[in-house]
Amino acid sequence: MRKAEEQGFREFAVSHAASLRRTAYLFCGDWHTAEDLMQASLLKLYQAWHRIEWRDNASGYARKVLLRTWLDEKRRPWRRAEQRDGEVPDVADAAADPDRTGERLWARDLVHAALLRVPPRQRAVLVLRYFEDLSVNEVAVAMGCTEGTVKSQTARGLVALRVAVEELERGAVVAS
């Protein structure tokens, strides 16, 4: 890779590492795994950096790589996790910001916990659409599917998320 290209990649990596890690965190629900996914995605991106056809939309390409890296990772046998549908564990959040209200903290954890119960591809659609604020077309490009699939996955994902939130809320009420 030429020096100029390498410098371009370095600048891109520095400027996008944080956002990629946040998106990866919403995908997988774990900051350590999110960091690994971000690093793996940037490594793959480095190998493909000399291809110039997608340079105009490097962020979109990086998002696509990240999503596929996560989906690939999820398929691996040692990443298969048990599906839990029990109650939310009642543990103290040591990293809680005392300035925030308890209600907001509860809502944050609730959404994130519910999101992790949504199937992977539907979760990815929800994150890309409502966290990354991408259009249906951009999500379709990132996921490599049609816009119709994105719309249907979004609708199903929202239904699944609402069901999960209701279950978690019921569990929290019972626990309290």
Place this chain on the structure above:
Amino acid sequence: MSEADLREGLRAAVGDEPPLEFDADELIRRAQHVRRRRRALVAVAVATLALTGTVLALPGVLDQRRGVDAASGAVLTTTASGSASEVPATTPPPVTTVEPTGVEPPTTAATKPLTGGDSELFEYLRKRFTEVAPEVKVVAADAAATTDSPSRHVYAWLTFVDNVGTSRVVVRVAPPGSGMTQDEFCAEAGCEGPIRQRDGSSVMSSWRTTALPDPEGVMHAVAHFRLDGSVVEVRGFGYQPPVDVAGREKVLLTYDQLASLATDPKLGVS
């Protein structure tokens, strides 16, 4: 839950993001290492494939060379030569005999032995020889065939030259009742076979070392013991005199070529 609540919840979910310690230079170093390793892996894979292919292809190539050595020369000359006779035997090198497959038998309609005498036998041998070794080009030829009176054996021979040196092929035809047996054929230096043919006849082969005045060096003889009691023996020789090149001790004609001549139904006398 509305879409706005979802947006707010997702943003809040990443609110406790731990500090990012990202080193772009370290990442690039790792990426370059991965790239180098991948290239090395590809290079090793290609080298392994090439080596495997070479090892697998080499026996076939060497076998082909052994088969066409006599014919691979650009020019082949046939000349009349002195008489061919029996030669003293020594211990033969090991040989593996197989059914002749490399050369098809003649497709001419007539299959009964020639009856026109020694010269006709020789002419047919010369013609058939160029078919058995299709690469050869005969630039000069002479007829020579003799009959040994007591045993009634008929000899014919061709001397040819390739791009390395001179060699010879000798054909001996023993008519029915001439007394030539498999035991006699094997008595001198042992033999391989017999290999049964479709018509019930048998083919045997023998390696011998010969000395002057016969063609000097190694000799490979293939004899076809036919149902009518006749025997056709074809002898292939190395270079004459033996030349100091790789493969010095090999006979220029392959077993298949020798056997193809020996089993030729037209090569015989009635």
